[in-house]
Amino acid sequence: MSETKHALVTGGAGFVGSHLVRALLADGWRVTAMDNLLTGDTGNLDGLDGNPAFDFVKHDVTEPYEGPWTLIANLACPASPPRYQADPIHTWETSVLGARNAALAAEKNGAMLFHTSTSEVYGDPDVHPQPESYWGHVNCNGVRSCYDEGKRAAETLLADFRRCRGLDVRMVRFFNTYGPAMDPEDGRVVTNMVLAALRGKDIPIYGDGSQTRSFQYVSDAIEAVMRFIRKPRAEVDAFFAAKKMSVPVLNIGNPGEFTISELAEIVLEYIPGTGSRTAHFPLPGDDPKRRRPDIGLAGELLGWKPEVPLREGLKKTIAYFAGKCGK
Amino acid sequence: MSETKHALVTGGAGFVGSHLVRALLADGWRVTAMDNLLTGDTGNLDGLDGNPAFDFVKHDVTEPYEGPWTLIANLACPASPPRYQADPIHTWETSVLGARNAALAAEKNGAMLFHTSTSEVYGDPDVHPQPESYWGHVNCNGVRSCYDEGKRAAETLLADFRRCRGLDVRMVRFFNTYGPAMDPEDGRVVTNMVLAALRGKDIPIYGDGSQTRSFQYVSDAIEAVMRFIRKPRAEVDAFFAAKKMSVPVLNIGNPGEFTISELAEIVLEYIPGTGSRTAHFPLPGDDPKRRRPDIGLAGELLGWKPEVPLREGLKKTIAYFAGKCGK
Numbered sequence: 001m002s003e004t005k006h007a008l009v010t011g012g013a014g015f016v017g018s019h020l021v022r023a024l025l026a027d028g029w030r031v032t033a034m035d036n037l038l039t040g041d042t043g044n045l046d047g048l049d050g051n052p053a054f055d056f057v058k059h060d061v062t063e064p065y066e067g068p069w070t071l072i073a074n075l076a077c078p079a080s081p082p083r084y085q086a087d088p089i090h091t092w093e094t095s096v097l098g099a100r101n102a103a104l105a106a107e108k109n110g111a112m113l114f115h116t117s118t119s120e121v122y123g124d125p126d127v128h129p130q131p132e133s134y135w136g137h138v139n140c141n142g143v144r145s146c147y148d149e150g151k152r153a154a155e156t157l158l159a160d161f162r163r164c165r166g167l168d169v170r171m172v173r174f175f176n177t178y179g180p181a182m183d184p185e186d187g188r189v190v191t192n193m194v195l196a197a198l199r200g201k202d203i204p205i206y207g208d209g210s211q212t213r214s215f216q217y218v219s220d221a222i223e224a225v226m227r228f229i230r231k232p233r234a235e236v237d238a239f240f241a242a243k244k245m246s247v248p249v250l251n252i253g254n255p256g257e258f259t260i261s262e263l264a265e266i267v268l269e270y271i272p273g274t275g276s277r278t279a280h281f282p283l284p285g286d287d288p289k290r291r292r293p294d295i296g297l298a299g300e301l302l303g304w305k306p307e308v309p310l311r312e313g314l315k316k317t318i319a320y321f322a323g324k325c326g327k
Numbered sequence: 328m329s330e331t332k333h334a335l336v337t338g339g340a341g342f343v344g345s346h347l348v349r350a351l352l353a354d355g356w357r358v359t360a361m362d363n364l365l366t367g368d369t370g371n372l373d374g375l376d377g378n379p380a381f382d383f384v385k386h387d388v389t390e391p392y393e394g395p396w397t398l399i400a401n402l403a404c405p406a407s408p409p410r411y412q413a414d415p416i417h418t419w420e421t422s423v424l425g426a427r428n429a430a431l432a433a434e435k436n437g438a439m440l441f442h443t444s445t446s447e448v449y450g451d452p453d454v455h456p457q458p459e460s461y462w463g464h465v466n467c468n469g470v471r472s473c474y475d476e477g478k479r480a481a482e483t484l485l486a487d488f489r490r491c492r493g494l495d496v497r498m499v500r501f502f503n504t505y506g507p508a509m510d511p512e513d514g515r516v517v518t519n520m521v522l523a524a525l526r527g528k529d530i531p532i533y534g535d536g537s538q539t540r541s542f543q544y545v546s547d548a549i550e551a552v553m554r555f556i557r558k559p560r561a562e563v564d565a566f567f568a569a570k571k572m573s574v575p576v577l578n579i580g581n582p583g584e585f586t587i588s589e590l591a592e593i594v595l596e597y598i599p600g601t602g603s604r605t606a607h608f609p610l611p612g613d614d615p616k617r618r619r620p621d622i623g624l625a626g627e628l629l630g631w632k633p634e635v636p637l638r639e640g641l642k643k644t645i646a647y648f649a650g651k652c653g654k
Contacts, residue, residue, distance in 0.1 A: 088487040096423055096480060121467055139462050140448055140479040141486035141574045152467040153423060153480035159468035160415040247468045 006030040008069040010061050010102065011076035013040030015181045016116070016174070016218060020073060021045065023222045025053055032069065036060040038090075039078045043324075044181045061098035062090070066105045071229065073114040074102040077151070080186035081144065088146035095150030096157075103161045103169075112168040114229055117155050119175040119253065119291050120148045129292040132173070132249050159247040168233050172225065175253025175293045179218030179313060180320035189213065190314070193264055194321045197271040202279035209261030209280070214292050216254035217313035220306040224252045227302040239301050253293035254306040266311055270318050333357040335396040337388050337429065338403035340367030342508045343443070343501070343545060347400055348372065350549045352380055359396065363387040365417075366405045370651075371508045388425035389417070393432045398556065400441040401429040404478070407513035408471065415473035422477030423484075430488045430496075439495040441556055444482050446502040446580065446618050447475045456619040459500070459576050486574040495560050499552065502580025502620045506545030506640060507647035517542065517641070520591055521648045524598040529606035536588030536607070541619050543581035544640030547633040551579045554629040566628050580620035581633040593638055597645050 007024050011017035012033025017040065024031045030053045033045060037058060048054045059065055061076045077094045078084040084091040099115065106113040122130045123138030130136075138148050155171060162169040178190040196203045228236075228250065240248045264278050298304055334351050338344035339360025344367065351358045357380045360372060364385060375381045386392055388403045404421045405411040411418040426442065433440040449457045450465030457463075465475050482498060489496040505517040523530045555563075555577065567575045591605050625631055 088491055089484065092480070092484050092487065093427075096484075100420075123462070135450070135464055135466050137462055137464075141482045141576065143490070143573075145483040146487055149476075149480050149483040153419070153476050153483075155468045156472040156476040156480075157416065157419050157423075160419065160473055163470070164415055246470075249468065 004030060005071070006032070006069050007071040007073055008032045008034055008067060009073045009075060010034045010098065011040060012056070013037060013042050013044050014075060015044070015183060016177060016221060017075040018044035018181050019179070019218050019222050020075065020225060021048070021054070023226055025051065027226060029053070029071075032057060032067065034059050034061065034065070035076070039083050039183055041183070061101055062093045064101050064104065066108055069109060069111050071112045071114060072102050072106045074099065075116045077147070079118070079147070080183070080188050082185070082187035083183070084147040085143060088143070091146040092150040095147070095154050099154035099157055103158060103167060107161070107165060107167055112170065112229070113158065113161070114225070115154065115158055115169065115171045117171050117173045117249065118151050119173050119251070119293065121152050121155065121173060122291060123148055125291060128290070129255060129294040130251065131294040132245070132251055132297055155249070163246055169248065170228055170236065171247065171249040172228065172252045173249060174221060175216055175251065175291060176214055177216045177218055177221050179317050181218070182317065182320070184321065184325050189260065189263065190215065190317065191321075193267045194271070194318050195325060197267050197274055197276040198322055198325060200274040200276050202277055203264050203267065204281055205260055205264060205278050206281050207283040209264065209278070210259050212257040212259050212290060213263070214254050214257055215310060215313070216252070216306055217308035220254065220308050221252055224250070224298055224302055224304045227304055231301070236301070243297070250298040250301065251293040251295050252298055253295060255292055255295060256306070256310065257292060258310060266314055267318070270315055331357060331397070333359070333396050334398040334400055335359045335361055335394060336400045336402060337361045337425065338367060339383070340364060340369050340371050341402060342371070342510060343504060343548060344402040345371035345508050346506070346545050346549045347402065347552060348375070348381070350553055352378065354553060356380070359384060359394065361386050361388065361392070362403070366410050366510055368510070388428055389420045391428050391431065393435055396436060396438050398439045398441060399429050399433045401426065402443045404474070406445070406474070407510070407515050409512070409514035410510070411474040412470060415470070418473040419477040422474070422481050426481035426484050430485060430494060434488070434492060434494055439497065439556070440485065440488070441552070442481065442485055442496065442498045444498050444500045444576065445478050446500050446578070446620065448479050448482065448500060449618060450475055452618060455617070456582060456621040457578070458621040459572070459578055459624055482576070490573055496575065497555055497563065498574065498576040499555065499579045500576060501548060502543055502578065502618060503541055504543045504545055504548050506644050508545070509644065509647070511648065511652050516540065516587065516590065517644065520594045521598070521645050522652060524594050524601060524603040525649055525652060527601040527603050529604055530591050530594065531608055532587055532591060532605050533608050534610040536591065536605070537586050539584040539586050539617060540590070541581050541584050542637060542640070543579070543633055544635035547581065547635050548579055551577070551625055551629055551631045554631055558628070563628070570624070577625040577628065578620040578622050579625055580622060582619050582622060583633070583637065584619060585637060593641055594645070597642055
């Protein structure tokens, strides 16, 4: 009998987490989803209740936990500004204590630790696009720091768990990701535009709309994660050693750039007849950051690149929001 | 009867901590020194045993604690590369969990939290000198990150404890500091040079010795801390609000720069007759960082500037090492 593959997905009821739960189940894993349901939603796990390979645990990762998992996929953390700024101290704790609790649980059971970091570790970058070797440009005591620095400090700890204690740590830095199961309250640009259009309200555009963003459809992100998890450790170690990197960390995102105006046009095209139009407002003080991933390393190690065009991904995302929040 | 002033100094048996313990006692405080004695040394507290205003607690700040203090001065953390790299995970925990435990203990008792951060939060700076507003240039998953990022994440948390919960947090970023009570094993340049000369060994100079460093004598650092602690909260809050800073943080260091060769010459002048000479070696790969504090804010708020010239400070430091480690 082959070794039982049993994964824990923290943040398993969240946007990306719930997709990873389904992907792991489809790949033959037994899966435990863990979530404190602060921003996660058990609705994202609909249809899994009867699956004998699946179970759900309500638990906050800031508190220690342990279990028989062979993989811990640590995705728990509020990830959008209005969500992570609602309780900055708890956000910091989720990222920092959560990473430590995940590492201790993985170590205890000899599990692989897959950890999702973020492009926010690059902060307001002065290098474009950002390779994994870029150190970032981050304020350590501002109002966004609970997330940015919390995520950086998590990487720091996990890098040392790998270097000092040999834990099989694999990290990805997700760039902007969108798709079904997104939190309607996340305040992100895709969510805001789609919900405004569905509700017949004007789509707000800050500034002239010529600023660009990169958007990754969630299935592309999950495909990268599954390929990364499946790699034998020796191959991962050899790859990063050859790159003179002591920590396996990969950018996962879509480098394609779209202007905010283009995004609004596509949304309005796919949600016709609600009377919604674009409305321009002044740019806020904290001028939106531009980030674009260098995904060369992920391409080389995983033979991966994003496949879902923005129009296709938006269509599916709109269908999701229409079902969940539409009239 | 006036309110009892009772301070906890974490890292109280350490280099700077032990000086702060004595300064607070001299200022009329009751003082508890807390230390896990990993890099601290109770010898630094010699002569305080019989003082009824003083007590010592052996405790590791990574574990929660509480007590009746009206001030918690959080100085606990190994601070030199060989010390903080000996157990990177514990260093990270000391900084990160230590800051959280200090904040929780201070909050529980309505105490002021004075926290020592470090110039290492600026990393390998691309701005000289560094003002407090500079975001830094730091690697978040390298071999020094346990300290650099651990300290940044501590600032992050404490900034949010102040913004979100009103805790009276005051932080300083110490630049290179030296003086009596330094750890002979800290591997710092002043320590290495003085010990080499005292032992008649050659003083190693890496590169041509023209690279510069700034050194702050410990009594100057302590004077700044005492002035900062004594300030009424309203005055501190108004000062930083006027600077558009949501967190009270001050650079504390000596902006005077000396070359490594000058430093070696002074050491040899003050330790004659041991046959010690300078010996040149190639610069190591991680080329030493240059940092120089902008201390304008501390000068403005505290009416403070460093007073002890390098020659005078070195003379006292040499006397200390001669007594502790000399033949």
